[in-house]
Amino acid sequence: MEKVRKGIAIYKNTRICWLVIIVLAMIAIVASLTDFIRDLHSGLGFGGFILILSSLLFKVTIIINDESVKVSIGLGIIREKIQLQAITSCEPVSNLWITYNVPFGFGPGWRTYNAWGKQAVELRHKNGRVYRIGTAEPEEMSQNIRERIKRLEV
DSSP: OOOOOSSSSSSEEEEEHHHEEEEEEEHHHHHSSTTTTTTTHHHHHHHHHHHHHHHHHHEEEEEEEESSEEEEEEETEEEEEEEGGEEEEEEEOOGGGGGTTOOOEEETTEEEEEESSSEEEEETTTOOEEEEEEEEEEEHHHHHHHHHHHHOOO
């Protein structure tokens, strides 16, 4: 965890998705050693695909400032900005085992962002949507968010 006081960010945490990196590297190695990739063109295309996929999913970054919680996956193409004013509850939770190493997931009314592990913070939005953000510091992160929300209410 990194606290930044001089800039806008109050809380910043980046976690690397090691399982994603290892699995994609293994797929690339196995595919290159098998008959799946026989010529240079398809090999370069598959390698490029793995590189793009890796850059999209290799880390999860959480930034909390006085106005919002921002979560981005990889290089930031996949990202979410949740306004603090719209959060109705913020609690530390445990993720289901199936989502321990999944960088992001979504469905009707919910989103999950997680590099690895079972600890997370659950944010409930005024519109009913639920966000689960994986972190190694759920107590500290949820306390930080609740403090920011209280400052907005004053």
